[in-house]
Amino acid sequence: MPTDPAPLLDPATVRRTVLPNGLTVLVRRDASAPVVAINTFVRAGYFDETDDVVGVAHVLEHMFFKGTPTRGVGEIAKQTKAQGGYLNAHTIYDHTSYYAVLPASGFAEGLDIQADAYANSLVDAGELAKELEVIIQEAKRKLDNPGAVTVETLYALLHDRHRMRRWRIGTEEGLRRLAREHVAGFYRTYYRPSATVLAIVGDVDPDDAMARVAARYGALADGAVPTDRGPHEDGAPGFRYRELAGDVQQAQFAFGWRTPGTRHDDTPALDLAAAVLGTGRGSRLYRAVRERALAAHVGAYDSTPTELGVFVVHAEGDPARLADAARASWGEVLALRADGVTRDELARVQRIAEARWLRRLESMEGQASWLAEWEALGDWRLGEEYRARMLATDADAVTAAVRRWLDPDQAGVVVYRPNAAPAVAADATAFRALLAAPGESVARARYPIVRQGAPAHNLMLPTRPSAATPR
Structure with a gap:
């Protein structure tokens, strides 16, 4: 058993305070650059929307910086820029995050601006009407993104009841039904101190x-x-199985399985398994699919928005090679289940993970978001615990997790092909037969594993603990 690595962030440098009203505040001084990041992390996202207001969390994100009683439309961004900073935000299944990055000299003014927006956003009806048109155009652009359509259709296919099944940004029809009372009501309900983490990192x-x-x-x-x-x-x-056809040039397919949430014991192993399959030129999918020109892009990831997860293998390429690419990808998953993960493969992905994690924590913004994300799950130190679990995960544990969760009989598959391309399969039974049929990619090539030395002792947390996009 390897020794525990030194913490990435010294616990003594992180001050955690819970105000009497429930707001959790994390402050870390990092004087390596005269910069400060302020992250307002609200535990409210798409999972908190009822079916009649799908998309409202994202709409509120757009309205958050639209004005307060003391700062008019455009003033929040203008005043932040005047301090030499910038701000942005994102919404995902389990949270909405707002952040500003400024010179340290602008910290006091930047905090004033962020506090004002958090406590006093107006959600003006006129501004909402204009912003809804912007969001509707964003939703339409998403429909023009074949990868997004494929993956979110897969999420819908795998879930019958959970809110993961829904098109997360909302539809044009549903967005047009949203009124000020819906957005303001969501704001008043969820933007409460006890549901918020404020993380400040910098000089x-x-x-x-x-x-x-x-x-x-x-x-x-x-x-x-x-x-x-x-x-x-x-x-x-x-x-x-579900097959879509549309005005696209390339074909897409995605395999997916339901998996557990971020804090489940198997999640570190599944993250590592996804990396073995799909991270880098040494990955199994790259060598079996991409190097053989069966697809232009292929990858794998395990997305874990809090209490549940989805393991995905996703590829894009020439429609004429779709069947071979699917067989090759499916074969790699079956081989992973049957033969297991090698120690050398595990060492390779651990080293890649280490580099990514360290790069993320080089910036004040990365540190602030990392602290806020894990604190929202219960304690910011859970990130270090997760890292230790990854370090303690051996090849046998990864193999066992793959066998537990990536059951071929419990997979969902989505194919998205050009209108002009022939249909791939009539139903799930026909697609299973296609996967088993002889083809160029059935005989799986056995590639030597390049030795990478001893396993790394500093492992990386995935980009964020509830990421919904490939890591």
């Missing part, structure tokens, strides 16, 4: 930063925040 004095946070956020009223995120799945899905 700041922790005592001064905490005093400023207490002054600006301490008087905010808390309230009960709903915890119901809708129904969960019952039973196993069985093998499922």
Whole structure:
């Protein structure tokens, strides 16, 4: 058993405070650059939307910086830029995150701006009407993204009840039904101190930063925040297949399986398995599919938005080679189950993971988001625990997790082909037969494993603990 690695962030450098109103504040001084990042992490996303207001969390994200009683439309961004900074935001299944990155000299003003937006967003009806048109165009552009259509259709195929099944940005029809009361109601319900983590990292004095946070956020009223995120799945899905055709040039396919959430014991092993399959030129899928020109792109990942996950193998390429690419990819998953993961493969992906994690934590913004994400799951130190679990995961554990979760009889498959291309399969039974049929890719090439030396002792957390995009 390897010794535990030194922590990536020294716990002594992170100050954690919970204000009386429930707001969790994390402050870390990093004087390596005269920069500060402020991350407002609200535990409210697509999973918190009821079916009648799908997309409202993302709409609120757009409205968050649209104005307050003391800052008009455009002033929040303008004043942030005047301090030499920038701001942005994103919404995903389990949270919405707002962040600003500024010179350290602009910290006080930047915090004032972020606090004002968090506590006093107006959600003006006129601005909402204009912004909804922008969001509807964003939704239409997403429909023109074959990869997004393929993957989100896969999520819908795999889930009958869970809110993971829904088109997460919302549809044009549903977005047009949203009114100010829906957006403002979501804001009042979920944007409460006890559902929020504020992370500040940079060249700041922790005592001064905490005093400023207490002054600006301490008087905010808390309230009960709903915890119901809708129904969960019952039973196993069985093998499922869906085929789409559209105005696209390349063909796509995605295999997927239901997997457990971020904190499950098997999740580190599944992350490593996905990397063995799909990360880098040494991965199994790259060598079996990409190097043989069966597809232009291929990869794998395990996405874990809090309480559930989805393991995905996704490829894009020439429609004429779709069947061979699918057989080759499917064969790699079956081989992983049958033969297991080697120690050399495990060492390779651990080293890749280490480099990515370290790169992320080089920036103030990366540190602040990492702290906030794990704190939202219960404690920011869970990130270090996850890292230790990955370090303790051996090849046998990865193989066991693959056999537990990547059952060929419980997979979902989505194919998205050009209108002009012939149909691939009539149904799930026909597609299973296609996977078993002879073809160029059936005889799996056995590639030597390049030795990478001893397993790394500093492992990387996936890009974020509930990532919904390939890592």
